[in-house]
Amino acid sequence: MAAAHQSGAPSLSARDLVAGYLPGIEILHGVSVDVLPYEVRAVLGPNGTGKSTLLKVLYGFLKPGAGEIKSGSRVLTGAAPHEMGGYGIVYLPQRPSVFPFLSVEVNLRLGAWRLRSRHGLVREKIERAFAQFPALYEKRHQSAGTLSGGQQRQLEFARSLLLDPNVYLIDEPTASIEPRIATQIYELIQGLAQQGKAILLVDQNIKGALGIADYVYVMRTGSLYTEGKRAEFGEDVELLVSQWLYTHHAPKPS
Amino acid sequence: MLDYFLIQSANGIVIGVIYALIATGLTIIFALLKIVNFAHGELYMMGGYFGYYVITLAGVPPLPAVVAAMAISFAFAVAIERGLLTPLYSPGMERKSDYGILITFGLAVFLRNIAIIIFGPFPLRPPSFFDGDLVLGGLIISYDRLVAAGGGLLILVLLIFFLNRTVWGQALNAVSQSRESASIVGINSERMYMFAFGLGGALAGGAGALVAPIYSLSPSMGLVPDTQAFVIVILGGLGSVSGSIIAGILLGLSENLFIAFLPDPNRGPSYANAFGLFIMMLVLLFRPTGIFGRHHAAME
Numbered sequence: 075m076a077a078a079h080q081s082g083a084p085s086l087s088a089r090d091l092v093a094g095y096l097p098g099i100e101i102l103h104g105v106s107v108d109v110l111p112y113e114v115r116a117v118l119g120p121n122g123t124g125k126s127t128l129l130k131v132l133y134g135f136l137k138p139g140a141g142e143i144k145s146g147s148r149v150l151t152g153a154a155p156h157e158m159g160g161y162g163i164v165y166l167p168q169r170p171s172v173f174p175f176l177s178v179e180v181n182l183r184l185g186a187w188r189l190r191s192r193h194g195l196v197r198e199k200i201e202r203a204f205a206q207f208p209a210l211y212e213k214r215h216q217s218a219g220t221l222s223g224g225q226q227r228q229l230e231f232a233r234s235l236l237l238d239p240n241v242y243l244i245d246e247p248t249a250s251i252e253p254r255i256a257t258q259i260y261e262l263i264q265g266l267a268q269q270g271k272a273i274l275l276v277d278q279n280i281k282g283a284l285g286i287a288d289y290v291y292v293m294r295t296g297s298l299y300t301e302g303k304r305a306e307f308g309e310d311v312e313l314l315v316s317q318w319l320y321t322h323h324a325p326k327p328s
Numbered sequence: 329m330l331d332y333f334l335i336q337s338a339n340g341i342v343i344g345v346i347y348a349l350i351a352t353g354l355t356i357i358f359a360l361l362k363i364v365n366f367a368h369g370e371l372y373m374m375g376g377y378f379g380y381y382v383i384t385l386a387g388v389p390p391l392p393a394v395v396a397a398m399a400i401s402f403a404f405a406v407a408i409e410r411g412l413l414t415p416l417y418s419p420g421m422e423r424k425s426d427y428g429i430l431i432t433f434g435l436a437v438f439l440r441n442i443a444i445i446i447f448g449p450f451p452l453r454p455p456s457f458f459d460g461d462l463v464l465g466g467l468i469i470s471y472d473r474l475v476a477a478g479g480g481l482l483i484l485v486l487l488i489f490f491l492n493r494t495v496w497g498q499a500l501n502a503v504s505q506s507r508e509s510a511s512i513v514g515i516n517s518e519r520m521y522m523f524a525f526g527l528g529g530a531l532a533g534g535a536g537a538l539v540a541p542i543y544s545l546s547p548s549m550g551l552v553p554d555t556q557a558f559v560i561v562i563l564g565g566l567g568s569v570s571g572s573i574i575a576g577i578l579l580g581l582s583e584n585l586f587i588a589f590l591p592d593p594n595r596g597p598s599y600a601n602a603f604g605l606f607i608m609m610l611v612l613l614f615r616p617t618g619i620f621g622r623h624h625a626a627m628e
Contacts, residue, residue, distance in 0.1 A: 155511040164512075171509035171576050180498050187512045233513065313333045314344070 083146075084165065085272035086241045088133065090142035092276055093131045098115060101127045103296045104141070109241055109272040115265060116283040116304075117276045119293035123278040126168065128293075129243045132232040132274070133158055145241070159188060162240040170226035174219025177245055178229060181218045186235030196236075200284040203232040224255035231262060242273045248282060260286050331466030336588035337581060342473045342542075345480035349535035350553050350570040351560035352487065353528030359504040359567040360524035361416060363428025366531055367408075367551025368557060370439035375401040375533020376540045376549065378456045379445050390457045394479060398530040399602060408435065409522050416516055436550075441525070442548035449484020451544040470505035476538040483534055484573055487626020491569060504567065552601065556583075559604045563611050565618030575619060579604055 086109040094100040110127040114141045115137045117125050130136045133144060144151045144163050147199035156167065165171075170220070172181050182203055186196040207228050213221060218229060224295055227247060234242070244263065246255035256279070264286040269272050277283035290307060341626035348404055357427045365371075379397035382388045388396060412431050416424050490496035503510040503520040510517050536549075543549070560579055564571025586603045587596035611619065 135511075155508075156514050156516045159512075159514040167508065167512070171512045172507065173505045175505055176498065176501060181493060184498060184510075184515070186512050187495070187499060229522075276535050321448060 082110070084110050085165055086143070086145050086150075087276075088143045089141055091128070091138045091143070091206035093127060093136055093138045093141075095127075095136065101140070102131065102138075105140075105293070105296070107274065107291060107298075107318075109243075109274045111240065111270050111272045112113055112267055113180060113288040114267045114273045114275055114286050115289040115291065115312055117274065117293060118283060119282055121278070122212070123293045124296045125293055126245050126264075129165060129167075129245050129274070132243055133163065136223055153182055155326055159237055159239070160212075162238075163243065164234040164239045164241065165243045166227075166230055166234070166245065166247065168246045169302060170223070170230055172221075172226050172229050175217055178221070179214040181229055182210075182233055182236065185236045186191045188237060190238050196291070199236045206235075207232045222255075223251045224259065226241040227251070228262075229254075231266075240271060242271055243276075244273065245276045246278055248277075248279055256282060277285075330352040331520060333576030333585075334467045335469065336584050337468045338467060339473065339578060340581035340584030342469075342477040342580070343478045343584060346535045346539050346556050347454045347553065347556050347560055347580045348475040348573045348576025349538075351557040351564070351576045352484065352569050353531035355558050355561050355564070355567060355569055355572045356500070356524050357528040358529075358561065360500065361395075361413065361428070361521050363413075363416065363425060363432065363575060364499035364558070365525075366429065366527065366554075368432075368528070369438040369488075369552075370443075371405060371529045371532040371550075372400060372536040373443060373554055374404060374439065374536065374546070376536030376545045377443065377452075377531075378533060379540055380452055380545055383454050389596025390455055391475070391479075391522070393454075394534060394537040397495040398534040401533020401536075402526040402530040406522055406535070408529070409518065409525035410618050413521075413525065414518075415460040434461070436554075440547050440550070447545070447547060449547065451546045452544065453544040454540045456541045470542070472541045476542060483531070488570070488573075496523075508565075524601065547563065555601060556604055559608045563608055563618055565620040568618070571618060571620030579607065582607065588617050 075097065089106045090104045091106070092100060092104055093102045101143065105124070105128055107115070107117070107128070117128065119125055121290050124192070127189070130290075134150070134153050134157070135153055141151070145163070148161065150158075150161060153161070156164070173184065176184070179200070182200045183196065186199055189196050189199075204214065207227060207308050210229055210232055213225070217252065218226060221229065242259055247259050247263065260282050262274065263273060267286075274285055274310075287304045289301070291301045339463075350368065353371075354365060354368050357368070373551070375397045378400040379390075380405045382393040382396045382400070383390055412435065415430075416428060421427070438595050456472050457475040461468050461470045462474060463588070474550070491501065499515050500520055500523070503515060503517050507517045510520070533552075556579060560572055560575045563579065564573070564575035583600050584604055587600055589597065590596040
């Protein structure tokens with residue numbers, strides 16, 4: 075937690091998002107979130123409440139039926155996913171988004187697609203990424219699909235860092251990853267926040283996410299159930315969250 | 329007998345290279361757009377006519393005309409993609425592969441018939457690349473065939489280099505593996521689809537322009553190579569460019585030898601298609617993903 079750095083202005087904010095995949099079936103019923111620099115904000119909630127859908131809407135994979143997405147004063151509602159990197163936004167989906175049949179090095183090279191005409195700069199950035207993730211350098215000629223789940227995550231982070239983004243939208247980074255590696259991934263995410271990145275983390279791993287979260291959103295059936303600073307929830311937040319989520323008539327926290 | 333074998337093998341390799349050109353284009357389109365382009369043989373036919381008219385109307389020499397035919401075919405294919413295939417990319421579109429089959433099949437019929445009206449039903453033959461035959465001992469082969477095979481191989485080598493060594497080729501490959509991941513790194517998938525269809529059209533068109541002096545042009549010339557290309561793509565493994573090249577050359581070669589050595593020479597050509605399909609069945613029995621196929625279709 076890096077409360078000392080609070081800067082106040084959100085890097086990305088969404089107001090009253092309404093969205094669904096099929097006409098007439100609404101998944102999000104008006105969700106508002108803010109993502110701030112130097113903060114990890116966790117979105118928690120049971121399966122099927124629209125947490126992943128929220129990230130997809132924020133990244134432009136799904137156009138919202140209503141609501142607004144802004145980055146500073148720039149309106150991003152309706153922007154296409156491939157434009158998001160240009161606004162400094164990164165999305166890491168639940169299944170690692172590496173290209174399994176391309177080598178680790180080519181995966182990194184494609185991460186710098188936006189800079190493709192500047193060969194020298196791209197090479198320099200890739201060298202820096204390899205210096206930061208030596209395990210990837212050793213496997214640079216291997217297909218990304220042969221890496222372990224944890225290493226694929228590392229490759230994704232290394233790839234995203236090439237363009238020095240300021241917002242990370244992360245969906246279940248440790249799903250089906252062994253616990254020891256999961257701890258490393260949460261440390262990596264926390265490290266990004268300490269460098270000033272704004273992070274929105276959707277997770278089923280409540281304990282892992284709460285371990286690094288500064289602020290918590292709790293979702294239930296397509297809307298926000300409650301939200302607040304991580305510290306306000308006290309020590310036994312895991313128990314609290316599971317009570318809100320899995321009992322039908324839980325008292326709403328004031 | 330040995331001479332006959334040599335000549336037939338050389339002819340087989342020439343036609344095999346042409347098959348490979350057509351099939352790689354089909355593979356690239358399939359790997360990216362996930363549709364089978366049933367109008368691919370017609371892009372091959374159109375490429376042949378583009379080359380013919382560049383030579384006869386614009387007075388361009390035959391070899392540069394092949395390059396011009398490829399460029400025009402690229403633009404023609406892009407126009408088709410923009411005009412007819414963009415509904416494939418809309419997220420709300422259902423049954424995309426059905427749409428792809430219907431639209432490209434209809435396009436094939438349309439192009440074949442419009443070609444009869446515009447170019448006429450009679451075979452046209454553009455001038456030779458170089459007149460005469462190369463004689464090497466018992467091996468006799470026309471310079472036109474050598475140019476067709478050599479030009480085709482050059483195009484294939486350039487293609488492999490482009491796909492594996494340039495960032496644009498790698499991006500095409502990336503989109504074929506995952507459209508979502510590609511847009512996460514900032515690649516505009518729709519532009520890549522357009523480019524892939526154009527590239528496939530250029531390869532088919534180049535093949536048509538290369539064979540024109542050998543076999544002449546006719547509106548229905550795309551029918552047989554089209555079937556062969558489907559066989560090759562499946563043989564080589566869906567989505568595998570190198571598989572398509574190897575399978576194309578092997579099919580051309582073995583088909584020609586089959587025709588040459590069938591005891592009844594009159595029937596050979598009519599059995600050629602059946603022979604290709606027979607080889608395909610055999611390969612699929614033992615390797616259901618084709619020679620180089622992966623378990624799912626992406627480009628490599």
